[in-house]
Amino acid sequence: MNIKDLEYFKMVFIEKSFSQAALQMHVSQPTITQAIKRLEEEFESELFIRNHSHQELQPTRAGRQLLVHVEQVLLELKLARKELKQLEFGKVRVGLPPIIGNYYLPQIFPALFRSELINKFETTEAGSADLRKQLIHGDLDIALLGSLSPISDQGLKVDLFAxxxxxxxxxxxxxxxxxxxxxxxxxxxxxxxxxxxxxxxxxxxxxxxxxxxxxxxxxxxxxxxxxxxxxxxxxxxxxxxxxxxxxxxxxxxxxxxxxxxxxxFYMSTAYRQSKLLSADEQSILELLQKEL
Structure with a gap:
């Protein structure tokens, strides 16, 4: 099994057509057909059936179940690429909602200067809903989030501070x-x-x-x-x-x-559960949790 087969499978699921999936992925239709065949052999399950009345493919129950796992695998691989690239960047990307940032930044910045972490600290300002999405998709390393109830998300490590x-x-x-x-x-x-x-x-x-x-x-x-x-x-x-x-x-x-x-209004620090924090990220997180 290879990653491309999973990407082709997801596109067939979306387009409900081998030919349309091939167009979207810029490959030949036989490439798509063979990828689905390999997956069906791997999982010993039929993933699609042809709906002749509508001239389109319909996913089977097995196909729908596989998609759940495929989306998670592809998301984790995307996160891995971003996190490995981030190691070369050297900055710690911190999401700050304006409400929380305006109130708490004056408390945080002196400590950042004293610890010489200020040059590692890169902020993104947006509403908490947008920051949470960016955090989950690997575009932020740490975020301060506002919510109407304590955040419960298996993909995030969350600590309530106020x-x-x-x-x-x-x-x-x-x-x-x-x-x-x-x-x-x-x-x-x-x-x-x-x-x-x-x-x-x-x-x-x-x-x-x-x-x-x-x-x-x-x-x-x-x-x-x-x-x-x-x-x-x-x-x-x-x-x-x-x-x-x-x-x-x-x-x-x-x-x-x-x-x-x-x-x-609940305020929390958060980062991805799957993320191995660098020394700088760990230091900034500890500083945030101490100063907030």
């Missing part, structure tokens, strides 16, 4: 600035300015909205937390942010939610 509640933020000139708490349902007539779908915040907003049977009026979404705060400060709408994202110097007022059930 949690915080979500708050409503308003302009200091808003009538709501006279309050310290508010019920979420009382905000149904307010205009919301929110972080976009790459952030955990949008899921948290949906969660609490469903709990109180309310649809918030979202007038603008952004991937930039500073823009969100600036628009809120100007009184153009209200925001929904985790308390760790709110600084004393921001020109906004925050209100705690009175609702008994409300989402919690």
């Amino acid at each position: 949690q915080s509640r979500f708050k409503i933020v308003v302009s200091e000139k808003s009538p709501l600035a006279q309050k310290d708490t508010v019920k979420f349902a009382d905000l149904q007539n307010e205009n919301f300015i929110v972080l976009d779908k790459g952030f955990v915040h949008q899921k948290a907003l949906k969660q609490i909205s469903q709990q109180v049977h309310m649809r918030p009026k979202i007038i603008y979404s952004t991937s930039d937390m500073h823009i969100l705060k600036a628009l809120v400060a100007e009184g153009l709408g209200i925001g929904f942010l985790t308390e760790s994202a709110i600084a004393a110097t921001d020109r906004i007022h925050s209100l705690s939610l009175e609702d008994e059930e409300q989402p919690i």
Whole structure:
């Protein structure tokens, strides 16, 4: 068995055609046919049957089961290539959600300078959902992730380091600035300015909205937390942010939610279970876990 046979099998599964798979893989149809034959002999199972009425191949139950394992094998090989190439790169790629990064980077950077690891430290900023995908696919070595529940993923080694509640933020000139708490349902007539779908915040907003049977009026979404705060400060709408994202110097007022059930923002360090950490990666991970 060779890796190309597995790649050809996956393409046949997708295209449901030997000829179309051959076109996609830039090989001859007999090459594809022979690859499937070798796999069927190897596993002693028929992997495809021809559907004459639709002129296409249909995977058998054995074929569907094999695909699950093939996808995992191909993913692991892709990760192996990336990780071996990364050994030559010499940098430690760390994913930072803007919310967590803005709050914790001032604590992390002095320690990085003192340990002389700053030149090894390369950051990528994105929402936690995007960073988690990059981590799983081998495009990051370590990530700080935000989530609405403690992360449980067999492919990741995860350590929770903090949690915080979500708050409503308003302009200091808003009538709501006279309050310290508010019920979420009382905000149904307010205009919301929110972080976009790459952030955990949008899921948290949906969660609490469903709990109180309310649809918030979202007038603008952004991937930039500073823009969100600036628009809120100007009184153009209200925001929904985790308390760790709110600084004393921001020109906004925050209100705690009175609702008994409300989402919690969990913050964790994570890396792939299959990854053997280099000395620099281990040092940076330990530094993060110590300083956070």
